[in-house]
Ligand code: NIG
């Protein structure tokens with residue numbers, strides 16, 4: 022029989038279940054308690070009404086929220102791109118071309134080196150409150166290197182994405198059509214067993230709308246569900262293609278037309294915003310307000326990768342989203358938890374109601390607002406994943 026634990030004396034509990042709390046999307050409960058039974062939430066409510074349990078943890082008047090759901094990262098890689106970042110901060114602009122540097126380093130790395138890197142970034146993310154993460158291939162670009170990236174990723178998460186279509190492999194620079202044939206053929210066959218999702222970087226310098234459609238459609242036929250790197254560096258077909266193919270998420274969404282926003286508002290595709298990328302590439306911010314005001318579901322994630330966004334910190338992204346993308350603290354926290362779950366089409370995470378997975382973050386602060394109010398401060402002081410305290 023599994024043992025139960027009550028966390029009591031929670032000043033502010035974010036449940037993301039409006040029916041449990043104050044009726045707001047965050048479903049806030051003041052002076053709250055949560056009961057964990059095994060790997061699940063058994064009960065959520067006011068401290069005074071908490072049922073008896075085997076164990077008791079005193080939250081000391083601090084805030085508890087669902088563990089962050091980082092629905093977009095690129096963590097299977099080797100090397101870094103310090104020089105490129107340095108040059109950018111001296112005025113150079115970001116292009117997809119830098120990906121080739123990481124492809125070369127990743128191909129040269131051993132499996133053990135790639136896994137050690139991944140493990141290190143995951144530990145970083147966990148310390149900052151992330152309990153679920155998605156991660157992608159995309160720095161191998163050969164059949165063997167893409168498949169091994171996914172195999173390594175799948176040892177650490179269920180949310181694995183095949184991104185053979187990150188850029189056209191340098192080996193196929195003269196024949197992009199042949200690379201698309203590889204990505205939709207032999208490479209897909211080798212990768213599909215290890216992945217849940219298929220992704221494509223739909224952008225000038227990467228893949229155009231027709232190529233992206235071919236890649237996503239082929240992935241779907243193999244049982245992978247689409248998600249799209251869309252409209253990051255320029256306007257383009259990515260967002261509308263994502264909605265048309267019922268992608269779980271269109272990611273970046275930095276350059277949007279009214280038709281793109283309408284498509285997102287009328288479809289089931291989440292807009293995942295990645296402010297770490299705009300921060301680290303000195304690009305203009307995505308217009309979060311325009312999306313939220315149109316009724317689009319917005320997720321917030323790190324995009325952690327060595328080129329455009331080398332941060333594993335969801336709290337940092339929340340602070341950017343609030344300060345620079347004009348999201349409210351409530352909206353940003355929702356997007357980094359429930360929004361990330363929606364972008365992964367998951368209902369068992371990103372919320373703290375009965376039956377949800379017991380993934381929780383305890384802050385050394387009385388409310389979730391401090392994540393934006395106290396930027397750069399390591400506020401995460403406890404993390405439970407599947408009911409087990411890890412931090
Ligand atoms: O999401 N945009 C494409 N891929 C990554 C960047 C990858 C890189 O620069 O290494 C992104 O920003």
Ligand code: FE
Nearest residue numbers: 093095250324
């Ligand atoms: Fe990305």
